[in-house]
Amino acid sequence: MNILETKSLSKYYGKARGIVDVNLQVKEGEIFGFIGPNGAGKSTTIRTILNFIYPTSGEAKVFGMDCIKDSKEIRKNIGYLPSEVNYYDDMKVKELLDYSASFYKGDYKKRIKDLSGKLELDLNRYIDDLSYGNKKKVSIIQALLHSPKLLILDEPTGGLDPLMQNRFFEILREENEKGATIFFSSHILGEVQKMCDKVAIIKEGKILKVENIEDLRNNRFKNVKIELNGNKDMDFNIKGVINKEISKRNVKFLYNGKTEDLLKSLLENKVHDVTIEEPSLEEIFMHYYTEEVN
Amino acid sequence: MNLYLREINKNKKSLMIWTAIIVTLVVMVMAFYPTISAETETYERMLESMPKGFTAAFGVGSLSMGNIFGYYAIEGYLMITLLGSIYAVMLASGILSKEESDKTIEFLLSKPITRKEIVTNKLLSYITNIIILNIIATIVLFISFQIFKEDDFNMKTFILISIAPLLLHLVFAAIGFLVSVFITKGKKVTPIALGIVLVTYFMGILAELSDKLEFLKYLSPFKYFEAKDIISNDAIQMKYIALTVIINLVCIVLTYVFYSKKDITV
Numbered sequence: 001m002n003i004l005e006t007k008s009l010s011k012y013y014g015k016a017r018g019i020v021d022v023n024l025q026v027k028e029g030e031i032f033g034f035i036g037p038n039g040a041g042k043s044t045t046i047r048t049i050l051n052f053i054y055p056t057s058g059e060a061k062v063f064g065m066d067c068i069k070d071s072k073e074i075r076k077n078i079g080y081l082p083s084e085v086n087y088y089d090d091m092k093v094k095e096l097l098d099y100s101a102s103f104y105k106g107d108y109k110k111r112i113k114d115l116s117g118k119l120e121l122d123l124n125r126y127i128d129d130l131s132y133g134n135k136k137k138v139s140i141i142q143a144l145l146h147s148p149k150l151l152i153l154d155e156p157t158g159g160l161d162p163l164m165q166n167r168f169f170e171i172l173r174e175e176n177e178k179g180a181t182i183f184f185s186s187h188i189l190g191e192v193q194k195m196c197d198k199v200a201i202i203k204e205g206k207i208l209k210v211e212n213i214e215d216l217r218n219n220r221f222k223n224v225k226i227e228l229n230g231n232k233d234m235d236f237n238i239k240g241v242i243n244k245e246i247s248k249r250n251v252k253f254l255y256n257g258k259t260e261d262l263l264k265s266l267l268e269n270k271v272h273d274v275t276i277e278e279p280s281l282e283e284i285f286m287h288y289y290t291e292e293v294n
Numbered sequence: 295m296n297l298y299l300r301e302i303n304k305n306k307k308s309l310m311i312w313t314a315i316i317v318t319l320v321v322m323v324m325a326f327y328p329t330i331s332a333e334t335e336t337y338e339r340m341l342e343s344m345p346k347g348f349t350a351a352f353g354v355g356s357l358s359m360g361n362i363f364g365y366y367a368i369e370g371y372l373m374i375t376l377l378g379s380i381y382a383v384m385l386a387s388g389i390l391s392k393e394e395s396d397k398t399i400e401f402l403l404s405k406p407i408t409r410k411e412i413v414t415n416k417l418l419s420y421i422t423n424i425i426i427l428n429i430i431a432t433i434v435l436f437i438s439f440q441i442f443k444e445d446d447f448n449m450k451t452f453i454l455i456s457i458a459p460l461l462l463h464l465v466f467a468a469i470g471f472l473v474s475v476f477i478t479k480g481k482k483v484t485p486i487a488l489g490i491v492l493v494t495y496f497m498g499i500l501a502e503l504s505d506k507l508e509f510l511k512y513l514s515p516f517k518y519f520e521a522k523d524i525i526s527n528d529a530i531q532m533k534y535i536a537l538t539v540i541i542n543l544v545c546i547v548l549t550y551v552f553y554s555k556k557d558i559t560v
Contacts, residue, residue: 073406086560
């Protein structure tokens with residue numbers, strides 16, 4: 001069953017493009033990555049699903065229910081972690097979390113204690129006095145405390161130090177093992193690769209591609225820069241070379257083939273220096289983008 | 295219910311401050327009544343020497359300072375009508391829009407609560423606050439009437455003169471509530487809300503000054519509940535009560551409609 005499904009979902013702000021024809025299907029138990037640069041439409045998609053804003057056309061369904069008509073029912077089982085964290089300036093952490101819990105049936109005292117323990121968050125401070133990272137922790141706890149069936153995370157790791165990121169990912173995996181579906185929006189490919197089963201790539205409001213993370217793993221893009229020994233011509237026409245640029249002694253390309261082949265070819269040619277690095281997300285997008293156009 | 299309680303709790307400090315200010319001013323004014331009523335003639339001659347527009351602006355008209363109602367109408371009534379209206383309009387215009395300007399609405403809307411429920415809880419919360427302010431003000435006013443009175447006073451008139459400000463506050467609150475659905479950015483709400491109260495207040499004065507501008511009295515809720523009318527007729531006019539009900543209904547219904555349909559982005 002699809003936990004989350006959008007059909008030709010579009011949103012325009014006046015004439016400005018929000019999202020165009022977004023089709024997504026997230027299955028129960030999946031950790032679904034939603035990746036794209038800033039302004040691509042990630043938050044717009046999420047806000048439409050949560051009915052903060054109304055779609056211009058198309059529809060979104062969560063748990064098989066309409067995102068506008070059944071919004072309240074849907075939100076009983078959603079945990080939402082916004083990209084920007086803003087809370088009431090007169091509240092302490094504990095008050096905010098109790099207030100959040102008061103919207104759901106049941107007692108969440110123990111759960112709040114557990115989660116704040118894991119994330120090392122002091123419950124007795126005013127939220128306003130917290131650092132950005134600590135505010136983010138408050139946000140994480142309010143999203144998780146009622147053990148929602150669907151977690152919607154919008155750029156969730158901003159502000160968290162690496163240790164806390166790992167704890168957070170651990171918590172997410174536990175929730176996922178207990179059955180929660182996770183919709184994970186981010187502009188950092190690395191963290192999506194680490195967490196997700198499937199990933200949708202969005203650019204300029206449109207979904208470019210939906211891929212299994214396994215496939216993306218096999219498509220391991222590398223940025224390769226080579227400096228040659230002399231001014232001699234060199235061919236790097238091995239399979240997997242994309243967007244090759246040659247300038248004097250320097251060759252630069254995106255590589256998406258077998259590592260073995262690349263290394264062999266490097267050995268055969270006399271190279272002075274070589275840099276192999278993770279490409280920026282933008283570069284991978286450009287690849288998908290040009291592919292799409294072609 | 296949790297949202298209602300949260301709003302009551304959040305707004306109680308400002309309720310206490312505004313109530314304290316209004317009540318203190320009313321008591322101070324009433325404390326001068328015995329002195330002034332003893333020298334009514336002097337004061338009335340002084341009032342007569344003032345330009346007609348000036349006395350009209352203060353709603354003096356045919357009232358006498360020698361009577362406790364007349365005195366209160368001239369000197370004290372404005373405290374609770376004008377200040378109370380400012381309180382009411384600021385409270386009601388901030389109660390929805392603050393969630394958006396403080397960007398806390400994303401939190402609230404991600405919880406299982408409909409937009410209609412949000413409006414209902416906030417509506418009930420501002421009404422509660424305004425009622426509390428008026429009840430306390432009425433009690434204090436009653437006690438100061440009892441302490442400073444020279445003769446017995448008509449209870450019906452007292453009740454009318456105490457209900458009128460409540461109705462006035464509810465009118466301004468409803469207008470502020472509706473306006474705040476459209477103006478949510480930053481710090482614009484408060485000046486606009488205050489502007490509504492002050493502009494309509496001066497419209498009321500203009501309506502008094504010139505016959506040609508008399509129609510303005512319908513645009514100024516202050517004129518619906520003028521002390522001199524209530525005291526001299528011993529009633530609040532039906533047409534004004536009808537206007538009060540209509541303005542409240544229209545503003546509140548439109549608030550529900552527009553708030554439910556609008557895109558909420560922070």
